[in-house]
Amino acid sequence: MSKLPIGIFDSGVGGTSIWKEIHSLLPNENTIYLADSKNAPFGPKGKDIIVKLSIKNTELLLSKNCKLIVVACNTATTNAIDYLRKTYKVPFIGIEPAIKPAALQTKTNAIGILATKGTLSSALFSKTSGLFASNINVVEQVGEGIVELIESGKLYSDEMTALLKLYLNPMIDANIDYLVLGCTHYPYLMPLLIDLLPNHVKIIDSGEAVARQAKAVLTKHRLLNAQNTNPKLQFFTNGNPDVMQSVLDKKYHQIDYLDF
DSSP, X not given: OTTSOEEEEESSSTTHHHHHHHHHHOTTOOEXXXXXXXXXXXXXXXXXXXXXXXXXXXXXXXXXXXXEEXXXXXXXXXXXXXXXHHHOSSOEEXXXXXXXXXXXXXXXXXXXXXXXXXXXXXXXXXHHHHXXXXXXXXXXXXXTTHHHHHHTTOTTSHHHHHHHHHHXXXXXXXXXXXXXXXXXXXXXXXXXXXXXXXXXOEEEOSHHHHHHHHHHHHHHTTOOOXXXXXXXXXXXXXXXXXXXXXXXXXXXXXXXXXXX
């Protein structure tokens, strides 16, 4: 069982930011990554469709004998992971915006959250925000258009810069000192965000925490693959493979188109 792969899926290439953290912490693990770019972004689609897409991606990973599935998508986690955990026996790891550390550490009593509509409107997000951020100013912003630009290969475009300025300026005016990234595509914006935000604003994403949780779950279930020195790293997309290649290290060159 330990030799079986970890499965990871997202609504496109964004979840590769999570894959990188998992591969860095668990370099011996075989992995299979699904980029459901054809359906990106999940956020505006509504809960029922998000659950159906999550089921489709989960069952494809299970057909490839994955021992653990990482839902590397905030929107899919907040809308579908409870259903997935009740329906399938394999362990699941989800991802949600890191509101808690930002809320606990803010000095200005103001934090920004950049996320998709599906995440910000979810019950899980509302619950987490209520628990940890009820007494601070939370500036929420739907990152409309960001995922589409990344998926079309326009990460460092003038359009992206203009969009980010539009979204970040109200946060800057509110004197935030933490920006929480609530979509796995958004860590790829880091160079742009650092350039556009004041120096004192810290940026938080969930990648390292997800990787640590993956290791903990594999350890608990005795599924760690400690002996493998030549892991099989597979990447599948139903979109443009060149877009995924643009965010991955060139040595991970085996990216296959798959109609799913």
